[in-house]
Amino acid sequence: MIAIIDYGVGNLRSVEKAFGFIGAEAVVSSDSELILGADAVVLPGVGAFADAMDSLERFDMINTVKTAIDRGKPFLGICLGMQLLFEYSQEGGERVRGLGVFKGSIRQLPLDMGLKVPHMGWNSIKTAEDCAVFGNLSPKPYVYFVHSYYLTAEDRSIVAATARYGIEFDVAVCKDKVCATQFHPEKSGETGLQILKNWVASI
Template sequence: MKVGIIDLAINNLSSIRNAFRSLGAEVAIVSDSAGVASVSHLVLPGVGTFRAGMEQLRKRGLEEPLLTHATKGKALLGLCLGMQLFADEGTEGGRTAGLGILPGRVAHLRELGVTGRLPHVGWNEISVVRDNRLLPSNAQNPIVYFVHSYAFCTPVSSFVTSTTSYEIDIVASVERGNVFGMQFHPEKSQRSGLEILERFIKVTC
């Protein structure tokens, strides 16, 4: 098992790399197709705009290798912007086509009805709404760390595994087959987050 973290030059990789290393995982920073092909578990982290994220994936020739990784059934995890890039399209930075791995779009929280302070920053409880492989199966919902102004919206609820409430219900995590996504930052969510990442590295697809 080897975890690859995609470098888009717009994301801070040190915290997520250190989190996986603390769990005993072999970790590689990948920035080309050969790097993607060499790992069993791939992580797409990200900060910044939807458009910038997709531009960097395409500029670095990583869009097709990432899609191939997913198509082959290898474990794929998107974090924050990384999860949003799984959508069909996003509007942050201008309307932009996404990876199209999961049906849906990414919209600003204002558009979705949030009137309070943005970005949504801080600790929020997530409500687990479906059996899944990464989140706790007990009755206690974890409290995790969010930083975002945009959210993943989908007409298909079957792959949504948890939500959080910030005036409205927001998709907090997704899972479909070998593809996983978190709107929150597990690497910044202390013990709850590390437990989630530990389950991810144990996933066999």
């Protein structure tokens, strides 16, 4: 069973529906005992970084997330759920602390690129050859994004995919049992479903 963390922030039902579509049992929960007892954990998220951190604290999920990762439980972060795994975000012009699972920062996409911000829609990504989560995909798969801030990971060895939208930035990380994506696999059609299938197969 896959536990999708409900902390009041996130596109929970579409994630749950996507797992159901590929035949994986998933449940939305804010019960720490259930989450830590699950076979795998998903941290989704949309919205502002600071608000999400406040919600994690309010739902008493910060320790739950860190414990799940420390125990080596298969873990998937999606969109803001990926960003929260890093040290801090510059969203709102401030340095807002994240969970600090990985070293790196979240920064605003430049507003002078001649491109619309937020970055919303389909974009190709360049994936690492050694990441099983991206197996059985086309050479330059297209996935769906909705974000105004991007990741710069300090440890380049964990970067599993990058994308270009005016600038090149990190859009997926994988290390040990933790994987996370800036894009939304649950909204990325057949490509996204294949990524979720690959992740479930790795559990």
